[in-house]
Amino acid sequence: MSPTSGPDVINGWKIVTTEETVVESYSLETTMTVTTEYSDGTKTQSKTCTTTKKDSSVVTGLTTKQVHSVYGQDISCISKQLNLMLKDNSLAADYLPVDEVSLYTGMLDGILLCAMVNLLQPDTIDLSAVTRRSDLNNCPPENAEQLKIQNRNLGFCLLKPLGVSIDSLKVQEMLEKGCVFALTSILIQVLRLTTIGRMNFKEHEVLVYLFDGWSNPEEAREILATGREEMLLRWVNYQMKQAGTDLEVKEVGKSLADCSIYANLLWAVCPIAKRGALMPIGDVLKPDSFVTRAERVISNASKLNIADVITPQHIAHAGEETDTIAGLHRVSLNAAFLYSIFSSYPNIKVPKMKTPTPSTDADAVVDESLREQLRSWCKRGATEETLIRWLNSFGPSDPVQSIESDLCNGSVLLQ
Known part of the structure; x- marks a missing residue:
């Protein structure tokens, strides 16, 4: 019996996945225990699921009942969200619409992992770099498994600099032993990055108008740190x-x-x-x-x-x-x-610009010019893009998406 473990951190949470392998006659039984811990290391709860296989290939006989027994309706909801977000994603086309089972199947094939990369950062992976589902189905099983591993490794490699915390070696080892739920933490992180992670000035400049009462660049930088x-x-x-x-x-x-x-x-x-x-x-x-x-x-x-x-x-x-x-x-x-x-429905009131007068209208124009400066600070070029990917490669607890806003409080730099 050989346990292994390693942490994935999601916005202050540390997800530690531990697996134990027991060999009995010709079957290989794998038990995956998913333990949730706070980032201070205090254990709080664990959950166990068991999968059995009879060869060394990744288990694909997953059922909806198995997914529900471990996660309830959580994965079904994530599947619905991904169906909406991936509807125009060429890499995901062969799997849509996904459900709880086909979602894991597509991730095991590595193709949906690559689709998630392009969801987080469009055009990162060229279609020709991925072995498609039809090609996987038309080659011998042993060759297909190697091609799936290549697809997965490509997805793992490119998801990490985009803010997804992955111990790819640990996950791959667990997948080979049948622990398909080792991929769940990736799903949760992608869900957060594509929803709440986009709640920033770069994605939605209108958010500037949620902040009132500031009048200088120093206060603007504090706002960027939100x-x-x-x-x-x-x-x-x-x-x-x-x-x-x-x-x-x-x-x-x-x-x-x-x-x-x-x-x-x-x-x-x-x-x-x-x-x-x-x-x-x-x-x-x-x-x-x-x-x-x-x-x-x-x-x-x-x-x-x-x-x-x-x-x-x-x-x-x-x-x-x-x-x-x-x-x-x-x-x-x-x-x-x-x-x-x-x-x-953002429903944020955007004040109309007026022609300045010697009275209070001038103050409104100054206020709008500061907001314009704030919006301009949120734009980034290729150099910043490279730096963001490098910072995310270290696996910070809060993924970096903007140099201006995400480094202001210093937590990423300290990590």
Whole structure:
């Protein structure tokens, strides 16, 4: 029995995957224990799944029941999110739409890993560099397995500088022993990077208008240091003020469970012409059951063409068991849902520029010029792109996406 382990860090969480191998007659039984730890090393919870195989190739006989027994509906929700994000991705075309099983199959083939690279950074991998699914199916099994390994190694190699923490040797060893769920931490990280990770000035310049009362470059640089999750929460609280409510959210957690934030948020961002189709806030919150409320929230979101990428249970139990794998996934899925609402309906008031006069209008123009300076600082060239990839190759707990904003608090440099 030989245990191995190694950490993946996701925004302050350390995901340690440990596997033990037991050889019995002609079968190789592999037990994967996924343990969630805080970054300070305090163990909090573990979960176990078992897969059996009879040869040295990667196990592909995964079933929906097995995925649900370990992760519930989490992977189903991630699959829905990826179907939306990968719909125009040429590398992913052979697998779409993915479900809980085909998602892992595509990652085992290495092709979906490469598709995720191009999702995070378009055109990073040329199609000719990847062995496609049809070619894998038309070659001998032993050759196909080697080609899959090459695809996976290409994906692992290029995901890491884009901010995905991977111990590729450990993951490959575990895959060879049947531990397909060793790929789950990659899914969670890609989900966060493609949702909450895009909550920054570079992706959405309109976020500048969430900040008032600053008037000099020093204050602007402090604004640039705002974390991704903090930016998302600032936007939610901005909408609460616009809606005339004193509700406030301080973290993606318990404050979302009763659906008051979600109900008011969807009403606030909804164009007035579409509000007639929505269930009013009072009706959404009328049931005592948080699950029923969450069902109504998701129904309202669907009426606004906001993707159904979360279950009522994920909302109703937000903030519970945050020291467990299930709790971590709920946080990520709620953050992704909030980002989906934001990306569909930012609803941020952009002040109109006026011709300056000797009075107060001049102050408004100065204020706008500072905002323009802030936006210009968020743009980056090829040299900065290279530096960002180099910094991410060290596996910082918070992936670097902007030199100006992500290095301001010094945590990445200290790591």
